[in-house]
Amino acid sequence: MEVINIQNLSKSYGRIHALDDLSLTIEAGQIYGILGPNGSGKTTTLGIILSILKADSGSFQWFEGKYGSNPRKNIGAILETPNFYPYLNAIDNLEIVRHIKKVEDRNFDEILDIVELSHRKKSLFSTFSLGMKQRLAIAATMIGNPDVVIFDEPTNGLDPQGIADVRKTLLHIADSGKTVIMASHILDEVEKICSHVAILKNGKLLAKGPVGSILNNDIIIELKANDNSHLSEVLKQLDYIKSIEDNQGILECSLPPDADPALLSTFLHEKGLVITHFQVRKRKLEEEFLSITKNK
Amino acid sequence: MQFFHLITLEWKKFHKNTVMILLMGLFTFLMPFAIFVMENYKSVPPMPEKDTFFTFPGIWEYQGYSASWFSFLFLGFIGVLLITTEVGNRTLRQNIITGLTRMEYFLGKLYVILLISLYATLIYFVSTLLIGSFYPETFAMADFMNGHDWSTGRYFLLTFGYLSFGLFLGYILRKTGLAIFVYLSYIIFLEPLLRWAVHIKIFNNASMHYYPMNAMEDLMPNPLFKFAENFTSMTDFNILLSYRDASIVAVISIALFLLIGLRSLLRRDI
Numbered sequence: 001m002e003v004i005n006i007q008n009l010s011k012s013y014g015r016i017h018a019l020d021d022l023s024l025t026i027e028a029g030q031i032y033g034i035l036g037p038n039g040s041g042k043t044t045t046l047g048i049i050l051s052i053l054k055a056d057s058g059s060f061q062w063f064e065g066k067y068g069s070n071p072r073k074n075i076g077a078i079l080e081t082p083n084f085y086p087y088l089n090a091i092d093n094l095e096i097v098r099h100i101k102k103v104e105d106r107n108f109d110e111i112l113d114i115v116e117l118s119h120r121k122k123s124l125f126s127t128f129s130l131g132m133k134q135r136l137a138i139a140a141t142m143i144g145n146p147d148v149v150i151f152d153e154p155t156n157g158l159d160p161q162g163i164a165d166v167r168k169t170l171l172h173i174a175d176s177g178k179t180v181i182m183a184s185h186i187l188d189e190v191e192k193i194c195s196h197v198a199i200l201k202n203g204k205l206l207a208k209g210p211v212g213s214i215l216n217n218d219i220i221i222e223l224k225a226n227d228n229s230h231l232s233e234v235l236k237q238l239d240y241i242k243s244i245e246d247n248q249g250i251l252e253c254s255l256p257p258d259a260d261p262a263l264l265s266t267f268l269h270e271k272g273l274v275i276t277h278f279q280v281r282k283r284k285l286e287e288e289f290l291s292i293t294k295n296k
Numbered sequence: 297m298q299f300f301h302l303i304t305l306e307w308k309k310f311h312k313n314t315v316m317i318l319l320m321g322l323f324t325f326l327m328p329f330a331i332f333v334m335e336n337y338k339s340v341p342p343m344p345e346k347d348t349f350f351t352f353p354g355i356w357e358y359q360g361y362s363a364s365w366f367s368f369l370f371l372g373f374i375g376v377l378l379i380t381t382e383v384g385n386r387t388l389r390q391n392i393i394t395g396l397t398r399m400e401y402f403l404g405k406l407y408v409i410l411l412i413s414l415y416a417t418l419i420y421f422v423s424t425l426l427i428g429s430f431y432p433e434t435f436a437m438a439d440f441m442n443g444h445d446w447s448t449g450r451y452f453l454l455t456f457g458y459l460s461f462g463l464f465l466g467y468i469l470r471k472t473g474l475a476i477f478v479y480l481s482y483i484i485f486l487e488p489l490l491r492w493a494v495h496i497k498i499f500n501n502a503s504m505h506y507y508p509m510n511a512m513e514d515l516m517p518n519p520l521f522k523f524a525e526n527f528t529s530m531t532d533f534n535i536l537l538s539y540r541d542a543s544i545v546a547v548i549s550i551a552l553f554l555l556i557g558l559r560s561l562l563r564r565d566i
Contacts, residue, residue, distance in 0.1 A: 054564075054565055072395040079389070083387055084385070085313075092308070096305065
């Protein structure tokens, strides 16, 4: 089932095109990352599909129209910052979310356990650290056990322990079979958690698809020789090497996923080159991201 | 059902908010007794006798005038804060994300100001009844409705008017400090300035009274104004609107405040 179908969304703030003709479909069960640098339109996209921002043009439909014009009771979402009543405690704040969603179950112990806030459930929200606030927001998204949860930069501003805690919770939610939509500018986060990714820059969609296909599975072989310029000459003779980039004295060669590194090693040896560094690795999302965003 | 759902939601949001408790508390405990500052009043002819303030029928007007200040200050602020607190904490935005529609959000606030106005009116009615009946230890309840002249209804309308104006400014301006500043300066300076320095220069007639907040004030005017009007006149026409006209202007103003506030909530990014 389609969880959301986004068609040609655009939005401007004055002269700035925050979002430019975005179309995207997210299917049930996907862990969908929306990736892009700050100001690329991630939060604008989420704001529009959560009905707090008005699009200039375009449309979107949740759950193939199953819940009509207000499907948000069936979605758990945080946008930008954790937003709660500072003068109320954790339980009172969760109660307000429960009330709005008209969920019967008033017991929040389990979800507070998951985010490890049970010991602070009677503390005022204003006394929480940023990490605790973020975790309470994640707890709030679980009220009513919605099929879809949305997180916007969930680890933004947290310390390393906070990041680790939040990621653990996110993985826990992702494993439970829910559809997760997550905006992030942290590639590592998306790579570790998401099954699918859409890459945005300046409001434009640059690429979308399964994380694997965006990564395109190319392998990178890092090479260094005593004479790098000679090495580079030799490598250029090989047509199965897609590209060669000099990264601070290390030549990074991109090869198709089925290429055999052993053949390359043998070939270089036969050419009489002394290799001082030889490492095979997968292409990183970061490189993919930079290569995509650089050209557009 | 929806009324109950939305009003309990608002209760859960605000019943532990210190500022709201303080404003409601001050209103509840100060408003009924403020009239007693007139205890030390010494009558100088042609001013009315002291008893006029505390006995029927005069008390309906004097207690109402006194109470109107509390509606203007304490309850009007509540109208502003009902919105700006939630914009400031970004809970308006989160309420919508969580699943409230913008219309439900609007209705929730409307129900709150309606209930607060009814509550304030009840306090006004009961306190007037008690003071008027037992002052000074003479039980005079038999003719308590004498001179009532719709004052309970007028007080309800003016209170609802101040609250609607507060709500309206909250929706339009969104920031607490700014909205409170505009609320006070519009009522105290801006509208009187507009009426007495601009309007009257262009149209020197009673049309200068047909302004929203002046109408709220004229629903429960200072009774001494009416008294003074018999002796002197600053203008060639009455300085007060009739209750009928004040009510009509108030109802139209309230409708506009609420509709513009709703329109702003429905159309803008939040």
